Amino acid sequence: MRIAELSRRSGVPVPTIKYYLREGLLPAGELTSRNQARYSEDHVHRLRLVRAMVELGGLSIAAVREVLGALDDPEKSLHKAMGTISAAVAPPDLGSDDEAAHEQARAFVERQGWVYRPQSYAYQALVGVLATAREVGHERFAEMLDGFADAARPLAEADLAYVLGGGSKDEALEGVVVGTVLGDAAMAAVRALARRELSGVRQAEETPSQPCDP
């Protein structure tokens, strides 16, 4: 297919597709002449993946390029791809020199029996969150971490099962992307639903009846 059809199939405007081509988010089409190229089903799929990361995941174009690089690297293990992807998804203001936050994070990781890897992005992100919590006067926040871990453990199992439940390695790698980007968004939504459900019940116990919510 040519660019117009690619645009129709994916819902992305032609100039934006050209932009993505320039930025290397989309491989060039197969050239059939100097100014004529053919695009495949793979291009449609890749384009949708890019849009999902940009719109739902809120990733920057640079971060998407990073992730796709990991996807396309045939050497990359699933394990390493996960690292790249978590790094791309997280806000880039990693790290903090807050000693107390660092200590809270270290204690947490060891309490969970996890390997202490202070250089990993996820760990740094955690320290950053704890440091911020302390800055706004919520050092108590760290007490919630074990609850988070209890929730995260089965989630990680499910993630991995989902990823491995695919088929080919390409599919598994894509499963990592989908599981991470859509997974974080879905988890946030489900968590909000659960919280609302609970606080709705609590409120209903105090002031019976009447519907609410936007």
Add this chain to the structure above:
Amino acid sequence: MRIAELSRRSGVPVPTIKYYLREGLLPAGELTSRNQARYSEDHVHRLRLVRAMVELGGLSIAAVREVLGALDDPEKSLHKAMGTISAAVAPPDLGSDDEAAHEQARAFVERQGWVYRPQSYAYQALVGVLATAREVGHERFAEMLDGFADAARPLAEADLAYVLGGGSKDEALEGVVVGTVLGDAAMAAVRALARRELSGVRQAEETPSQPCDP
């Protein structure tokens, strides 16, 4: 204190503080004369909260204004504040007319025994995620939702306990903000840690030894 000290205490540059004042994220200082104002401890605290939302939560200035509006509204119930805050935190591309995604979401909510509130932000966000998943060919993704819910339920309990464990109502409202913004970030980090832990173990079983990770 005057603006220079407020800047030093919070780590935010003076011109940025002025910008936040203009944008209504920070209440004006108490004027002591035509061009002299005094700022309080509350301003320092509020400023840190704003930075946490912007930097860690990735909220836009408009979203932060929204959230602070909910915080400052004395009429607002905890329940409603939670709604406002989840809405501000979520990406703004809500909703989708994908019938199948809508059906998956409805079935999920009812399976969980939760109230079906198709207008709520959290529900719309969920539909959006499911629709996107389908677009990228991952209709299987919906199968993970029940796992998410199992994880989210105890989390919501912990959230609420944290919020109510504060003291005054102001503190509780702020707990909602912190619990949501920092909570989402922390959950993403902990989830990444858990996933890495697990996939590290799996990998170690196949190819023994050698350290990895950035």
Add this chain to the structure above:
DNA sequence: ACTATCGGATAGTTACAGTATCCATACTGA
């Protein structure tokens, strides 16, 4: 008295994510 700082208003900057325009070709339908 004098100099640094202040608040407030206005204007400018930077980065990002697209959009728009050109142009020389290539395809397409009457």
Add this chain to the structure above:
DNA sequence: TCAGTATGGATACTGTAACTATCCGATAGT
């Protein structure tokens, strides 16, 4: 076949968000 539309690629432009910088006359502190 040939007018008219579409294409790939290069370059230039736009819009928005989040700051920054400059200027001003008015204090504040010494």
